[in-house]
Amino acid sequence: MSGILVFLEQRDGMVRQASIDLWNRLQEQAAAGAEPQPLSGIIAGPASTVGIETMLSGSGTIYHVSSDLLCLYQPESYTQTLAELFERSGCSSLVFADTALSRDLAPRLSVRLGASLLSGCSGPSAIGAGTCMRPVYAASVVASFAAEAERRIYTISSQGPAALPRKEGAIVIVPVDDLSCEPSRPSAFASRIAMTSTKPDVSEANIIVAGGRGLGSADAFAMLDELAGLLGGAVGASRAVVDEGWRPHSEQIGQTGKTVAPRLYLACGISGTVQHLAGTGGAVMLVAINSDRHAPIFDVADFGIVGDVHTIIPGLIKEVREFLKKK
Ligand SMILES: Cc1cc2nc3c(=O)[nH]c(=O)nc-3n(C[C@H](O)[C@H](O)[C@H](O)COP(=O)(O)OP(=O)(O)OC[C@H]3O[C@@H](n4cnc5c(N)ncnc54)[C@H](O)[C@@H]3O)c2cc1C
Known part of the structure; x- marks a missing residue:
């Protein structure tokens, strides 16, 4: 079992910059590693994939589950869809940018999949080794954690754009339409209050x-x-x-x-x-x-x-x- 599946989070139909930065950093690390692990990605929900190959560095397959049920984050549908796709992928690691969504979703998936959860990691460098460094006690101490299960889920704190130039490669988008995104115990979505702002979010700003x-x-x-x-x-x-x-x-x-x-x-x-x-x-x-x-x-x-x-x-x-x- 090897390979890394990266969750490319979408909001309002656009893949978030934090996920793009994470993918590009993982590609940079794969290029430097002795035994690079293949990278693939997943986009859940009806997002635009136009031009995505110009934003994502290197090569990899991006699975796109465009069901309307995944338009907005709902824990049950997302957990079900990602668990199924992760099983199918045969990957050993599922990696998220550390966002409000992933902090809710990753623990659910860890329980569903029996995977070790390493959250708030300060960088993607130790993914292959199944370890993670995380600042604790208001960043006055850096703690090291090790995964015990063979399957691992990581949430990685933002580190901004990759340091090296974009690597050329082939990004292939594969539509996935045979997954049941209908949760067994659905919760009804009531409403969403969008905070309208044209300014960049601090977590993604340069x-x-x-x-x-x-x-x-x-x-x-x-x-x-x-x-x-x-x-x-x-x-x-x-x-x-x-x-x-x-x-x-x-x-x-x-x-x-x-x-x-x-x-x-x-x-x-x-x-x-x-x-x-x-x-x-x-x-x-x-x-x-x-x-x-x-x-x-x-x-x-x-x-x-x-x-x-x-x-x-x-x-x-x-x-x-x-x-x-x-x-
Ligand atoms: C559990 C916990 C969690 C916390 N989480 C956070 C957090 O997430 N983020 C956070 O920021 N804080 C957090 N705090 C609060 C933190 O301890 C500080 O109180 C806070 O960061 C201070 O904010 P400040 O630097 O704006 O204000 P101050 O500490 O009051 O500093 C103001 C500074 O402005 C300077 N100054 C004054 N006038 C001028 C001027 N005219 N021109 C230039 N400089 C001037 C002063 O010299 C001073 O250095 C947390 C505290 C606790 C206990």
Whole structure:
């Protein structure tokens, strides 16, 4: 039994960036490994697969179960469909990007399939070995876990896009229409309230401009919105800010918020407590702006600016505007 089946999560008919990044990182790792494991994928629900071969690196078969019953996440239908497809695939590992959906679905599948569950892994590097490293106690300790069962299910924290260029290969989409997606004990879907936003989600953004209590007010976040908009990034927030009601919880980063992995994390007026930094470990570059030169954020920052956010950020906005005008 070998091979890795990757769940390519769709939302509103589009495969999520976190799943694409995970696939590409696994391909990168397969290329480097002595005994690479074949990769295949599954898309559940009526999603668009147009152009998917240009987003997914390397080769692999993508099984697409396009039943309308899988349009929105319903635990029973998803568990049934994925369990059946995983059995058929003969793969030893089923891998998910660590999202709200996979945190609900992976434990159900682990029970159904008698598979070991390794959740919140900090990277895909040990999948072949059946082990996983996971930050615990607000990322102050890294624990190592080992799977005991032959079949394993992993959820992997976001690490952002793959570091190496896309590998050429053949991605083959195989429609699967002979699975019964009808659950034996269905729950009725009542309604879905969509939060409409055209801004990128912090968990998938390449650039995050995050604000803390040092911003001083909800109104001051307008300048972060402006800067993030110019850079094509997302606005993030510390818990202090969310508790104040200045920003929604969906933007909170940290132990009780989201884990992020942008190329650039700009921390503005954030002190850098261990609970906040529990969510920023995947950032490639962290730049901090803080008026207190002894703020703990400077211990982890790649670049630090000691100063008042109300002066530095408008200055940055001006510079970025001028730069973009010249381009
Ligand atoms: C169980 C638990 C879970 C938690 N989970 C999270 C979590 O998920 N995410 C999270 O963020 N926190 C979390 N916290 C809270 C965390 O401990 C901190 O309270 C919080 O991160 C502090 O937010 P902050 O940095 O915005 O505010 P503060 O700690 O108050 O820091 C504000 C910073 O702004 C600077 N500043 C002030 N004025 C200016 C200015 N004009 N210009 C520049 N800098 C300025 C100050 O020097 C200071 O460093 C959790 C706490 C607990 C107990």
